[in-house]
Amino acid sequence: MPDERKRFECDSLKRFAKAVFEKKGLSPDKAADVAEVMLAADGLGIESHGIQRIGMYMTGMKIGRIKPMAEITVVKETPVSALLDNNDGMGQPAAIKAMKMAIDKARKTGVGIVTVRNSNHFGIGGYYSMMAAKEGLFGCSMTNSEAMVVPTFGRHPMLGTNPIAVTMPASPTYFHFDVSTSVVPAGKIEVYARNKKPLPDGWAVDPDGKVTNDPQVFLDIRKNKTDGGLLPLGGYGMETSGHKGYAFSMIVELMTAVFSGGNTSNHVREVANVDKCCHMFQAIDYGIFGDRKAIEDHFSKYMDEIRQSPKAAGQTRICCQGDIEAEVAKRIEADGIPIHDTVLAEFESIGRELGIDSKSILAEKKR
């Protein structure tokens, strides 16, 4: 089925998003940060975290979960670290500030680690790890989130999907990944539900903690806030090592919520109008270990050996982390960002409410 959606200039969408968030009370800089991270997601084809999320953020502000005027406080700082309190502000400006601080510290000392507490959804973690890589540094970001993952042998969601993003300079493209530590993110199950496809084993458990293949069961769990949820990477129990995904997810809780003194995922969004998730940002200047160029070349050579290595039967390609992302980004840059008509209608309605003429701002991509 060809994609019949209209396609727009990225910059015009960014201008619209920035205008919306300024009207909601964010400073121009912070509004620009939010727009930038949202459109970066669209630029990578990660629409779930792109500009279509604007409505969800508006709701977050309406119910008081997001405080648009909140200031970011530096609670504690050392030459290699900082702890920020986002005081319930939007996640993106705090995350950008935190990664900028981590980058600055890494330049001066070799390493920077900055944690953030009392925050909100920060968009795609990969944006921040990429910020470091664009400065010639190793970058890593983590965030916890509303609990929807059960621990191994549990049935109550105690962990967020807790993504880890890492980016490292290399040729011809950055080494880059941004993945949840659950076997899949919630959005993937929603797609299966829409397509009425049964879930593979090891993705989700029902309210009794038993593996379910019915995507609707997961949607009902989310709607009714019952037990059940996603499984950690590795699936159910220990046979295929679900306990390892559980351990990696705990590392995210440790480095985000525990190091920052903020909410672990089981307390994030306990009530609808309070989020208070936590993030962690790390930058490393790998020049502390040797010649920077030699290190990048070494990694690029290894990745090329992997790409060129023999393929499994029936497979024609082995990718390194970031290969697909780079191709998708290139295609979307050429084609423009696709927006569904229903989302356009929502933009119009939001614009009307705020006195912004979305139609005059949004520019269709000329092809």
Add this chain to the structure above:
Amino acid sequence: MPDERKRFECDSLKRFAKAVFEKKGLSPDKAADVAEVMLAADGLGIESHGIQRIGMYMTGMKIGRIKPMAEITVVKETPVSALLDNNDGMGQPAAIKAMKMAIDKARKTGVGIVTVRNSNHFGIGGYYSMMAAKEGLFGCSMTNSEAMVVPTFGRHPMLGTNPIAVTMPASPTYFHFDVSTSVVPAGKIEVYARNKKPLPDGWAVDPDGKVTNDPQVFLDIRKNKTDGGLLPLGGYGMETSGHKGYAFSMIVELMTAVFSGGNTSNHVREVANVDKCCHMFQAIDYGIFGDRKAIEDHFSKYMDEIRQSPKAAGQTRICCQGDIEAEVAKRIEADGIPIHDTVLAEFESIGRELGIDSKSILAEKKR
């Protein structure tokens, strides 16, 4: 089937191991390091990495893979980091030196990261992360290793089993895990082969890169050095997110081999008499983010919430990382370390060769 093996005092086994490595040319300190890490594995019930491995290390020295007299060189050092060259020495003394340096740096600056290249098998990674935790720090260790894991959609082993170990102070026991980034380590398949049990899906691929359930296929691959091998955590392809395990495994290659300028796993042990694997050790003084005691208490409380959370149908217990390890360690401390008669005979023979009377050193545990 009850375990009928004789059980020995840990200290007596440690004395024997130390004597063996001293005779082979290691300094008394280094021989003590090797003995210490080996017996720590036995103390946790990880026999594959315990004193029974002594014969394998002896072989490694005989064929020249391990150079017992090698010195550890500090190649580069900053206040937050160091790069060591192990010059083909035993892994354990270099790993202990590296983690000690990381701990010292973390005490002074908040963070210490030390990489090691041109090394050999270092035993259990968890020993080193625990070193940091015993000093009240967050500890992490990683190592790459001989390639036996295929990348997603590949059939040629390009990655090691690449374990990650993390330890963090908490009550009542340390948060602690030490897991390979492959779905299982090779040793687990050997156990299935011995018991003639079919492998679960998603553990290993045959020489064509297709999923195999026959443990013997994997053993043949290892023996004949053909294509095929273990799958990354998450299993085959992308449906159950094998690409995530592949990404985490790449992080280990990056932080060990690439940062240190050493061999990536596909070049480790390319010939039998050269290993040259690489390690990474990290310590963080989380006091840089807030009150240390408050951070530990916060983590302990969260882990307790997880332990107490509702269990999946048919399950009676949810563990946190380190719970089982602490129980096993306690039991082995009380009962002594079990050694198979065939291993005892090997010790006798090694002792005879080196002029060490194993029987007079080894003391059976009095119960």
